Amino acid sequence: MQKSRFRKTIEIIIFTVFMFFLFAPLFSMGIWSIATRWYWPNTFPQEIGFDYWFQALGITKSLTLGAVNVVPAFLLSLGIAVIVVVITMIIAIPAGYALAKFRIPALLKGIILILFLLPRAFPQQPVFLNLMLIFNKVGLTGTVIGVILVHLVVGLVFAVWITTSTFSSIPPEFEEAARSVGASRLKAFLKVTLPISTPGLIASSVFVFLTSMDEFTGTFFVGLPFVTTLPMTLYSASGSNIQFASVIAILLLVPSILFMVLIQKFLKAEHLGGMGG
Amino acid sequence: MSILNVKQLNKYFGNVKAVQEVSFEAKEGKVLSLLGPSGCGKTTTLRCIAGFEIPDAGEISLDDRKITNIPPEKRGIGMVFQNYALWPHMTVYGNLAFGLQIRQFSKSEINRKIKKVLDVVQLEGYENRYPRQMSGGQQQRIAMARALVFEPDIMLLDEPLSNLDAQLREEMRFEFTELQKKLGITAVYVTHDQAEALVISDKIVILNKGKIVQSGSPKEIYSNPKNKFVAGFIAVTSFVDGVVDSFTERNKKVFVKTSDGLIIEGLNNNFTVGQEVSVALRMKTTKFENGEQHKINIFKGRITQSSYLGNTIDYKIKMGRWEIRTNAEANYDFKLGEEVNFYLPPEEIIITSMK
Numbered sequence: 118m119q120k121s122r123f124r125k126t127i128e129i130i131i132f133t134v135f136m137f138f139l140f141a142p143l144f145s146m147g148i149w150s151i152a153t154r155w156y157w158p159n160t161f162p163q164e165i166g167f168d169y170w171f172q173a174l175g176i177t178k179s180l181t182l183g184a185v186n187v188v189p190a191f192l193l194s195l196g197i198a199v200i201v202v203v204i205t206m207i208i209a210i211p212a213g214y215a216l217a218k219f220r221i222p223a224l225l226k227g228i229i230l231i232l233f234l235l236p237r238a239f240p241q242q243p244v245f246l247n248l249m250l251i252f253n254k255v256g257l258t259g260t261v262i263g264v265i266l267v268h269l270v271v272g273l274v275f276a277v278w279i280t281t282s283t284f285s286s287i288p289p290e291f292e293e294a295a296r297s298v299g300a301s302r303l304k305a306f307l308k309v310t311l312p313i314s315t316p317g318l319i320a321s322s323v324f325v326f327l328t329s330m331d332e333f334t335g336t337f338f339v340g341l342p343f344v345t346t347l348p349m350t351l352y353s354a355s356g357s358n359i360q361f362a363s364v365i366a367i368l369l370l371v372p373s374i375l376f377m378v379l380i381q382k383f384l385k386a387e388h389l390g391g392m393g394g
Numbered sequence: 395m396s397i398l399n400v401k402q403l404n405k406y407f408g409n410v411k412a413v414q415e416v417s418f419e420a421k422e423g424k425v426l427s428l429l430g431p432s433g434c435g436k437t438t439t440l441r442c443i444a445g446f447e448i449p450d451a452g453e454i455s456l457d458d459r460k461i462t463n464i465p466p467e468k469r470g471i472g473m474v475f476q477n478y479a480l481w482p483h484m485t486v487y488g489n490l491a492f493g494l495q496i497r498q499f500s501k502s503e504i505n506r507k508i509k510k511v512l513d514v515v516q517l518e519g520y521e522n523r524y525p526r527q528m529s530g531g532q533q534q535r536i537a538m539a540r541a542l543v544f545e546p547d548i549m550l551l552d553e554p555l556s557n558l559d560a561q562l563r564e565e566m567r568f569e570f571t572e573l574q575k576k577l578g579i580t581a582v583y584v585t586h587d588q589a590e591a592l593v594i595s596d597k598i599v600i601l602n603k604g605k606i607v608q609s610g611s612p613k614e615i616y617s618n619p620k621n622k623f624v625a626g627f628i629a630v631t632s633f634v635d636g637v638v639d640s641f642t643e644r645n646k647k648v649f650v651k652t653s654d655g656l657i658i659e660g661l662n663n664n665f666t667v668g669q670e671v672s673v674a675l676r677m678k679t680t681k682f683e684n685g686e687q688h689k690i691n692i693f694k695g696r697i698t699q700s701s702y703l704g705n706t707i708d709y710k711i712k713m714g715r716w717e718i719r720t721n722a723e724a725n726y727d728f729k730l731g732e733e734v735n736f737y738l739p740p741e742e743i744i745i746t747s748m749k
Contacts, residue, residue, distance in 0.1 A: 288477070296466040297473040
């Protein structure tokens with residue numbers, strides 16, 4: 118059936134509006150990051166240049182207020198994120214498997230899952246303020262380990278919920294078939310369940326990674342004054358220097374976009390099929 | 395010589411008694427079917443034999459070896475699942491080699507065995523395909539191949555054909571029987587399809603609500619169903635309920651009287667006068683005729699439904715307060731509402747007890 122002209126026009130309008138809301142902020146940040154001089158009432162910057170980029174990346178020394186070399190903070194954020202992913206998955210994979218496969222009464226299962234969720238269920242500032250006070254007593258404030266612990270608490274929710282869901286969605290017959298041909302429980306898990314659940318586990322890792330890179334509130338309370346992650350530099354910059362803040366914001370986006378591309382490849386339908394009917 | 399011996403198997407799930415006092419033997423090289431409606435306990439029984447459920451009571455032995463509590467991977471039993479459970483991330487070769495690699499066969503041995511089993515299921519050359527690239531029928535055959543490649547003593551099948559379309563199912567039944575006879579492998583086959591059970595089984599065990607109702611050869615069960623449930627389950631059957639009235643022909647035959655006064659003669663089977671019974675009529679039992687040849691078991695009825703099947707027609711006849719389903723040659727072209735006369739041969743009537 119031919120779509121009416123009117124209908125087509127409406128669709129184009131909605132699409133354009135959607136694209137606008139999606140890309141306008143990015144575009145705006147992009148412009149700000151290369152605007153060396155931009156005063157109202159000009160619609161476009163008067164001068165553009167990559168000065169702030171060079172300063173942020175440590176290529177030139179910074180003279181402006183609030184513009185510092187953010188590469189160390191970037192690397193620290195990356196490093197923390199990777200460690201957090203590793204530890205989270207070490208916990209979440211067995212936990213998810215147990216919650217998905219073992220016959221646990223529904224009530225207990227619900228309680229365990231909610232327990233992981235609890236820290237995120239409350240307003241973040243009071244939660245992390247309290248955490249900071251406790252960490253202070255044991256000397257964990259201002260340490261990388263303290264920050265890692267905070268990121269673990271935040272990331273485990275996603276990790277455990279996603280791994281539980283992933284393992285639940287794998288039909289038990291796959292493992293049973295493996296055992297029927299002679300595989301032990303462990304072998305069946307390693308050779309059958311794990312490879313099949315890879316897309317879900319990767320999605321889980323990516324979520325944790327991005328959450329860690331992005332994490333601000335907890336890191337702010339626990340990390341100061343010695344641990345500075347990229348979101349924290351963004352926070353400082355946004356008060357004084359919009360251009361610089363835009364540069365950091367774009368830098369923060371890079372890992373996210375990279376991972377989006379990565380997930381795309383893994384979540385193709387190659388791992389589906391093999392079930393009859 | 396019996397290979398598999400199941401003794402007084404019991405399995406409960408909470409309050410539900412899924413399997414109660416189930417006992418049977420599977421003889422070497424024969425096919426034993428567990429047949430019954432959904433929820434009758436047949437799959438739970440099979441899973442106990444496979445090792446995926448641990449029974450609450452009872453014993454399972456394979457070749458005199460007690461396997462009741464051994465984990466599945468140590469039982470040496472090949473299993474075919476209803477939805478095939480072929481591992482999607484492995485090729486056909488990978489799926490078949492898995493069990494052999496665990497048993498530490500050499501690469502050349504593995505290749506040889508895989509080639510042989512693919513030959514048996516008529517899928518030579520499919521080693522490098524992925525399950526998703528194959529049709530349902532092909533996947534089913536690979537699932538069978540996987541269960542057979544390590545040459546187990548016994549093979550378990552959990553409704554392996556129920557996901558195939560009707561025509562393919564019928565073909566695969568014969569293929570399965572051929573395969574099984576060729577390999578001489580003992581098989582325990584779970585199905586809810588009575589036609590399938592009749593075709594492939596050497597012995598059928600009928601389960602209902604966790605208990606064995608009757609077991610025997612297909613012919614025994616079809617001709618001598620123990621009760622109304624079995625009679626109705628094993629084939630399309632119409633029932634006329636009544637009470638044993640009297641005996642005749644030196645107690646070889648009985649007269650059954652229905653509540654609306656019909657008298658039907660059938661074969662005696664240790665009935666007692668006054669016993670509540672069900673007269674079971676199969677689709678071909680009703681013979682249309684006018685009563686000239688026979689004096690007893692002539693009845694009058696009215697056609698209430700007619701279904702054209704090509705070379706035969708299915709009719710529903712109302713006789714008194716009873717409805718009889720019957721199948722007749724297409725040249726008997728009765729109209730709806732037409733009054734008909736028919737004869738029920740006493741030798742073809744099956745009288746079963748109510749319970």
